[in-house]
Amino acid sequence: MRIGLAGAGRIGERHAAALGALPEVDALVIADAEPARARDLAVRLPRATALDAVDELFRSGLDGLIVAAATDAHANLVERAMAAHVPVFCEKPLASDLDGTFHIISAAASAETPVQVGFQRRFDAGNAAAREAVLSGRLGWLHSVRSCSFDPAPPPAEYVPSSGGLFRDCVIHDLDLIRFVTGREVVRVMAAGANRGDDFFRACGDVDTGSALLVLDDGTLAVVSATRYNAAGYDARLELFGSKDSIVTGLDDRTPATPLPERAQEPRRAYGGFLERFADAYDAELRAFLDVVAGRRGNPCPPEEALEAFYLAEACELSLREGRTVGTDEVRR
Numbered sequence: 001m002r003i004g005l006a007g008a009g010r011i012g013e014r015h016a017a018a019l020g021a022l023p024e025v026d027a028l029v030i031a032d033a034e035p036a037r038a039r040d041l042a043v044r045l046p047r048a049t050a051l052d053a054v055d056e057l058f059r060s061g062l063d064g065l066i067v068a069a070a071t072d073a074h075a076n077l078v079e080r081a082m083a084a085h086v087p088v089f090c091e092k093p094l095a096s097d098l099d100g101t102f103h104i105i106s107a108a109a110s111a112e113t114p115v116q117v118g119f120q121r122r123f124d125a126g127n128a129a130a131r132e133a134v135l136s137g138r139l140g141w142l143h144s145v146r147s148c149s150f151d152p153a154p155p156p157a158e159y160v161p162s163s164g165g166l167f168r169d170c171v172i173h174d175l176d177l178i179r180f181v182t183g184r185e186v187v188r189v190m191a192a193g194a195n196r197g198d199d200f201f202r203a204c205g206d207v208d209t210g211s212a213l214l215v216l217d218d219g220t221l222a223v224v225s226a227t228r229y230n231a232a233g234y235d236a237r238l239e240l241f242g243s244k245d246s247i248v249t250g251l252d253d254r255t256p257a258t259p260l261p262e263r264a265q266e267p268r269r270a271y272g273g274f275l276e277r278f279a280d281a282y283d284a285e286l287r288a289f290l291d292v293v294a295g296r297r298g299n300p301c302p303p304e305e306a307l308e309a310f311y312l313a314e315a316c317e318l319s320l321r322e323g324r325t326v327g328t329d330e331v332r333r
């Protein structure tokens with residue numbers, strides 16, 4: 001297969017390395033708005049070449065395209081791939097706003113070109129098992145769900161203005177995962193945020209820490225927490241508490257939380273970030289995308305799923321701005 005990659009930044013580099021290790025990928029064609037980045041990446045990988053311009057991607061006879069560019073470039077790149085009938089894997093979020101997301105959904109429906117969205121947590125073995133546990137009834141009825149996304153350190157300051165903000169950029173993973181694992185929809189949210197770290201978050205109207213209480217359509221209460229400042233290490237846990245049993249994913253000897261009273265133990269080697277914590281999940285979602293390209297499986301995360309998660313992120317943002325409970329119907333169109 002000849003696979004294209006648009007965006008050679010943090011996640012693009014990770015996806016490129018994973019694709020380079022898959023024998024099915026005969027050629028990897030890399031382009032970035034800053035061509036030097038594409039060149040620097042391509043020279044480090046087998047069977048990879050760099051293009052001088054992103055436009056060239058769409059004339060290079062691709063079997064599939066990975067969009068790992070900055071968020072505000074997603075919609076345009078996805079639409080151009082669809083126009084060229086090239087199946088696309090697009091990092092979350094699918095677009096930086098609702099209009100862009102809708103546009104892609106209607107274009108994808110008429111183009112019949114698969115668009116897979118990069119919610120890799122669905123491919124984490126623990127999260128997949130949690131979904132099975134909930135849907136099988138093993139936990140009884142859920143009373144509480146807790147999900148967290150704690151980054152050890154903030155992203156570069158220049159990443160933040162085009163990221164969409166903490167809820168669309170980061171919490172959206174938790175929002176998608178809660179829908180995926182519980183099989184329920186969210187009916188209302190109450191969100192809050194804080195700025196206690198670097199000024200560049202506040203300067204572009206963002207928060208560095210946020211929480212949201214979600215009420216699900218069966219009455220389950222879910223709490224989501226996220227921060228850019230968890231120096232103990234990367235922590236992405238999902239806890240599900242039911243009337244019969246409770247389970248947690250992301251809790252292992254690398255989870256950066258010290259039980260008290262402290263016991264003598266080896267120093268913890270906490271997860272350094274999402275790339276490490278979800279390494280297997282990123283690999284699995286790309287293997288799934290190649291299966292989609294080859295027609296061997298259906299799309300595991302179509303644009304409609306991304307839209308639902310985006311609605312929830314929008315509802316959280318609105319709740320944060322207006323300091324009130326927001327019904328998800330208020331943001332639905």
Ligand SMILES: NC(=O)c1ccc[n+]([C@@H]2O[C@H](COP(=O)([O-])OP(=O)(O)OC[C@H]3O[C@@H](n4cnc5c(N)ncnc54)[C@H](O)[C@@H]3O)[C@@H](O)[C@H]2O)c1
Nearest residue numbers: 007008009010011012032033034068069070071073091092
């Ligand atoms: N699924 C995940 O866990 C996960 C993790 C990190 C980032 N992401 C998503 O991936 C995307 C990239 O994030 P990142 O952390 O790699 O950012 P980054 O800033 O490190 O890299 C973005 C790259 O995109 C390039 N770019 C910008 N506009 C472009 C265009 N029109 N065409 C081609 N390249 C373009 C930039 O030059 C840069 O090299 C974001 O949308 C982010 O939400 C997802």
